[in-house]
Amino acid sequence: MVELGNLSQYAALGFALGAIILLVGGIIRNDFRYIMGGRRALAFTPLFTTMAALSLTYLFATDAFQVEYVMSYSDRALPFFYKLTAFWAGQDGSLLFWVWTLSLFAAVVAFNTRNELEQRPTPYIYLVMAGCMVFFLFLLTRVTNPFELLPFTSRDGRGLNPMLQNPGMIFHPPTLFLGYVGFTVPFAYALGAMMGGNPDESWLKKIRVWSVLSWVFLTIGIILGGQWAYVELGWGGYWAWDPVENASFIPWLVATAFIHTSIIQERRNIMRVWNMVLIVLTFVLCLFGTYLVRSGILQSVHDFGATGLGGYFLVFMAGAALLGFGLIVFSYQRLRSEHSIESYLSRESTFLFNNVILLALAFATLFGTMFPLLSEAVTGNKVTVSQPFFNRVNTPLFLLLLLITGLCPLIGWRKASASNLRKNFLLPAAVTTAGGLGLFIAGIREVYPFLAVSLSIFIASTIFQEFWTGTRARVRLTGEGALIAFPKLVWKMRSRYGGFVAHLGVVLMVIGITGSYAYKQENQATLKQGQTIAVGDYTLRYDRAGTYSDRNREVQAAEFSIFRDGQYLDKMRTERRFYTNAEQPTTEVSLRSTLLEDLYVTMPAVGENQEVTLKVAVNPLVIWVWIGGFVMVFGGIMSIIPRFTRREIIPHV
Amino acid sequence: MFDRRFKSLVILVFLVLMVPVLGHSATLSEIETEFMCDCGCGDMLVNCTCERSDEMRGLISQMNNQGQSKTQIVANFVSQFGEVILSSPPRKGFNLVAYGVPMTGFFFGAIVAVTLARRWRFSRRDEEDEESESGDDLSEEMEERIREELENLED
Structure with missing residues (x-):
C-alpha cells in the first residue's frame, strides 16, 4: 500500500505536469489536439490522487505503524472512526486531502467545459488548475510525503491529539479545505478570462456556483471550528481571534465581498476590475491562511505550526499574487466597465460600501494578526494582539456593516427615488424604534449590545418586508393564497431570497454573539x-x-x-x-x-x-450562533440550487 | 430654543444609555481579559485552564483583595512579565499604529469608494446627455416603470 500510495502521487504529478506541457504547447501552436490532450491528462489526475488517498486511509485502518505519518497521528486504542479521520490530523494528510479535492474539482471543470474547448479562456483555466496541482503534488512527493517510512516498525503509534477526538474536528478541517480549494476554480476562471482576452461577464456566470459553494464550505468550516472550541477547549467561548482562526476568517470576508459585487457585475456589467481584484485577493488570502498556519511565524493555540512549509507557500502565494494582479493591470483597458453607478441612492452603491466595510474588516484583522511581527521588527518589543484588540477595532465596523445590510433591501437597483426610500423605510424604522425601546426597558443599555440587537431588528424587519411585499405581489398576480404564494415565491426566486435567508442567519448569529459575550455570568x-x-x-x-x-x-x-x-x-x-x-x-x-x-x-x-x-x-x-450559522449556510445553498423546470408564466387575473 | 432643547435631550438620552457603562467596576474576569497566560499556550488568561493560569489568577485575586485597582494590577503585571503579557498592546508609542492604521484604511477605502461612485455617476450623466442629444431619451415615468419591472423580474 505504501508503494501504491507513493506511485499514485508520482503518477498524479506526472499527469499534471503532462497537462501543463500539452496545454502550453496547444496554446503556443494553436493546436486543438494538444489542448484536448492536456484536458484528458487533467481529467485523469483524480484517479491517482484517489488511489493515494485510499492507500493512506487503508494504512490508518490497519495500524501500519511503519509509516511515520500513521505512527504520529494514530494508535491501536484509537476508535476506528477517528483512525479514518486522523487522515487530516497532520500536515501531510491535509495536503493529500487538499490535492485530492483539487484534482476532483479540476476533473469537474474539465467535464463542465467539454463543449467550450474552442473558447480562448478554456486552456488557460486548465493551465491554472494544473499549475496549482503541480505545486501541491511537488510538496507531497518531495517535501512532506505522507507515505514516508520509518527505519523501524513501531509497536504502537503516538495517537491522535485528544482535543481532535471530537466530532466537530472530523468535519472542521475538511470543510475548511473544501472552501480554500474551491476558490481555486473562480481564480482559474478569472485568470483564464484575462489571459484569454475575454474578461466580460461570462466567466462570472460560470463560477457563481463554485464561489458560493466554496463560501458555504468556508462558513461551515469556521462555524464547526467555533463549535469545537466551545465544547472541547473548556474556556466557555467559541472565537478568540487566534491567528489561525483569523487565517480562515480573512479570506471569508473578502469572498463575501466578492459574492456581493459579482451580483452587481452580473446584473449591471460594472465593477469588473473590482471583482477581479477581489477573487485574486481571496485566493491569495486562502494561501496566506495556509502559510500562516504552516509557517509557525505567529504563536497560536493551534499546535501544528512551524512545519517548514511556510517558505514554499510564501513563494507560491507571491507568484499567484504577481500573476493575478499583473494580469489585472495588463487587462485594465478591457476590464473597464461600459456602465456605471447612477446614484448614491442605489443598491449598487450600498453593495460598494458593504464591500469597503468587509475589506476594512479583513484588513484590520490581517493587520492586527501581523502586528506582533511588525512591532518586533520596528521596535524590538514583543507585543500580543488578542481578543480585546480585535473586539475594540472590529466591533464598530461590524455595526456599520449591519446598518448597510439593513439598508440594502430598501434601496432599488440603479436609482432609488427619495419617496420610494421613505415608503420602504417607514415600517422597518418603526419596528426598530419599538424594538429599541423594548430593549431599553428590558435593561439592555450598554452601547454595543444595544446597537447590535437594534440593528439586527432593523435587518430582520427589512427582510420580512421584502418577503411580505413579494408574497403580496404574487397573491395579486396569481390569485393564490398567501400560504401558497409565499413558498412558491421563495422557491422560484431562490437565488434572490437565498441571499435574504443568509442575512437572516447573520441576524441570528449577531443576537447569539451579543447575548453570549455581553451577558455571560460565571x-x-x-x-x-x-x-x-x-x-x-x-x-x-x-x-x-x-x-x-x-x-x-x-x-x-x-x-x-x-x-x-x-x-x-x-x-x-x-x-x-x-x-x-x-x-x-x-x-x-x-x-x-x-x-x-x-x-x-x-x-x-x-x-x-x-x-x-x-x-x-x-x-x-x-x-443562536449555531442556528444562525446553519441558516446562513442554508441561504447560501438555496441561492445556487439550479433551475430544474422552465420558467413559469404567471397568468394575469 | 428648540435646538438647545433638542441637544439637551440627545445628551440626556446618551447619558442614560451610558449609566451602566460609566458606573461599572471591573470584575476579576474582566481583569483577566487584560492578560495572556504565560504558559506558552497562546490563550488569554481568562480562557486558559492550565495550572499556571490558576497561579496567575491567584495573583490577581490577591492584588484585588489588597485593594489594588485594575490599572494598578495591570501595571504590576507589566513590570513583572513585560508588555507581552497584555492581551492587547497599550495605546502608546508605536502601538498607536495598530489602532490607527485599520481605521485609516477604512476611511481611505470609504473616500475611494465615494470618489469612484461620484466619477461613475458623472460619467453616466455625460452619457445620458449624449443619449438625449441623439434623441434616445425616455420619459421619467417610463424609466420608473422599467425600473419597477426590472426589480420584479425573477433573477
Whole structure:
C-alpha cells in the first residue's frame, strides 16, 4: 500500500505536469489536439490522487505503524472512526486531502467545459488548475510525503491529539479545505478570462456556483471550528481571534465581498476590475491562511505550526499574487466597465460600501494578526494582539456593516427615488424604534449590545418586508393564497431570497454573539461533596465523584444536581481525561443547552480528597450562533440550487 | 430654543444609555481579559485552564483583595512579565499604529469608494446627455416603470 500510495502521487504529478506541457504547447501552436490532450491528462489526475488517498486511509485502518505519518497521528486504542479521520490530523494528510479535492474539482471543470474547448479562456483555466496541482503534488512527493517510512516498525503509534477526538474536528478541517480549494476554480476562471482576452461577464456566470459553494464550505468550516472550541477547549467561548482562526476568517470576508459585487457585475456589467481584484485577493488570502498556519511565524493555540512549509507557500502565494494582479493591470483597458453607478441612492452603491466595510474588516484583522511581527521588527518589543484588540477595532465596523445590510433591501437597483426610500423605510424604522425601546426597558443599555440587537431588528424587519411585499405581489398576480404564494415565491426566486435567508442567519448569529459575550455570568469554586455553587438563577450541588478507565484514557468524573430557583432540574456530569498519549489532562465540558441559555460546566481540578474545582458559566443565547450559522449556510445553498423546470408564466387575473 | 432643547435631550438620552457603562467596576474576569497566560499556550488568561493560569489568577485575586485597582494590577503585571503579557498592546508609542492604521484604511477605502461612485455617476450623466442629444431619451415615468419591472423580474 505504501508503494501504491507513493506511485499514485508520482503518477498524479506526472499527469499534471503532462497537462501543463500539452496545454502550453496547444496554446503556443494553436493546436486543438494538444489542448484536448492536456484536458484528458487533467481529467485523469483524480484517479491517482484517489488511489493515494485510499492507500493512506487503508494504512490508518490497519495500524501500519511503519509509516511515520500513521505512527504520529494514530494508535491501536484509537476508535476506528477517528483512525479514518486522523487522515487530516497532520500536515501531510491535509495536503493529500487538499490535492485530492483539487484534482476532483479540476476533473469537474474539465467535464463542465467539454463543449467550450474552442473558447480562448478554456486552456488557460486548465493551465491554472494544473499549475496549482503541480505545486501541491511537488510538496507531497518531495517535501512532506505522507507515505514516508520509518527505519523501524513501531509497536504502537503516538495517537491522535485528544482535543481532535471530537466530532466537530472530523468535519472542521475538511470543510475548511473544501472552501480554500474551491476558490481555486473562480481564480482559474478569472485568470483564464484575462489571459484569454475575454474578461466580460461570462466567466462570472460560470463560477457563481463554485464561489458560493466554496463560501458555504468556508462558513461551515469556521462555524464547526467555533463549535469545537466551545465544547472541547473548556474556556466557555467559541472565537478568540487566534491567528489561525483569523487565517480562515480573512479570506471569508473578502469572498463575501466578492459574492456581493459579482451580483452587481452580473446584473449591471460594472465593477469588473473590482471583482477581479477581489477573487485574486481571496485566493491569495486562502494561501496566506495556509502559510500562516504552516509557517509557525505567529504563536497560536493551534499546535501544528512551524512545519517548514511556510517558505514554499510564501513563494507560491507571491507568484499567484504577481500573476493575478499583473494580469489585472495588463487587462485594465478591457476590464473597464461600459456602465456605471447612477446614484448614491442605489443598491449598487450600498453593495460598494458593504464591500469597503468587509475589506476594512479583513484588513484590520490581517493587520492586527501581523502586528506582533511588525512591532518586533520596528521596535524590538514583543507585543500580543488578542481578543480585546480585535473586539475594540472590529466591533464598530461590524455595526456599520449591519446598518448597510439593513439598508440594502430598501434601496432599488440603479436609482432609488427619495419617496420610494421613505415608503420602504417607514415600517422597518418603526419596528426598530419599538424594538429599541423594548430593549431599553428590558435593561439592555450598554452601547454595543444595544446597537447590535437594534440593528439586527432593523435587518430582520427589512427582510420580512421584502418577503411580505413579494408574497403580496404574487397573491395579486396569481390569485393564490398567501400560504401558497409565499413558498412558491421563495422557491422560484431562490437565488434572490437565498441571499435574504443568509442575512437572516447573520441576524441570528449577531443576537447569539451579543447575548453570549455581553451577558455571560460565571463563577468558580472548589467544592466538597454536598456543597453548592451558584451562578445566575442556577445552583449546582456536587453529589459524587469517581474514576474509571476507557480504551485510551483514565477518567475522573464528577456528578452534580442542578437547581433553578430552588427547583430540581437535572443531573450533569463533567470529566477530566488523562489520555495515554498526552502529558496534560483535558477537561470535558458538560453542557445543558436551551434556546435561551447554556449552562456550561468544566472541572479544572480534582483534589486528593475528592474535592473538585468547578467553573460554571451561564452563556445566554449561544445556540443562536449555531442556528444562525446553519441558516446562513442554508441561504447560501438555496441561492445556487439550479433551475430544474422552465420558467413559469404567471397568468394575469 | 428648540435646538438647545433638542441637544439637551440627545445628551440626556446618551447619558442614560451610558449609566451602566460609566458606573461599572471591573470584575476579576474582566481583569483577566487584560492578560495572556504565560504558559506558552497562546490563550488569554481568562480562557486558559492550565495550572499556571490558576497561579496567575491567584495573583490577581490577591492584588484585588489588597485593594489594588485594575490599572494598578495591570501595571504590576507589566513590570513583572513585560508588555507581552497584555492581551492587547497599550495605546502608546508605536502601538498607536495598530489602532490607527485599520481605521485609516477604512476611511481611505470609504473616500475611494465615494470618489469612484461620484466619477461613475458623472460619467453616466455625460452619457445620458449624449443619449438625449441623439434623441434616445425616455420619459421619467417610463424609466420608473422599467425600473419597477426590472426589480420584479425573477433573477
